[in-house]
Amino acid sequence: MKSSDIQKRLAENLKRIRKQQKLTQFELAEKAGISDETIKNIELCKTWTSEKTLSQITDSLQVDIHTLFLPIASSFDRQISDASKQIKENIIENLRKFIDENLRKMADEC
Incomplete structure (x- = not known):
């Protein structure tokens, strides 16, 4: 799996979860203590983000970090x-x- 595929999953899942929680990009950013430009850039696959920012986002959405990287089509049946x-x-x-x-690895490269 390429880095761009992982970034796309992050973008799609972040947007989906944010919308499920009926939050705008601005509202999520405010809740997470980051800029709305950061949320926008993540959702548009324009930038990677730090572990700290991901942590702030997942805390605000009240989801585990892994949910931001799960394949979209694999919504597991509850039963x-x-x-x-x-x-x-x-x-x-x-x-x-x-x-x-x-x-x-990405953090080490920076």
């Missing part, structure tokens, strides 16, 4: 079997590790 739940948990854990590693 899945125990085996499927375990697979989902493993995927999420691996995704978290992947994202954390890549965010650290």
Whole structure:
């Protein structure tokens, strides 16, 4: 998976979650203590953001960071079997590790 694919997922998920919570870009930015330009640029895939900013956004939206990077089409059914739940948990854990590693690498490059 390319960096641009991850950035696109972040943008799409951020926008979707923000709209589900009926927040404008400005309202989310204000709630997170960041500029609305930052939210706009993330949603337009114009910029990567720091771990601190992602943390402020996820805290404001009250979601785990991994939800910003999950594939859009994979909304998991709530009535899945125990085996499927375990697979989902493993995927999420691996995704978290992947994202954390890549965010650290990007931060080191800056």
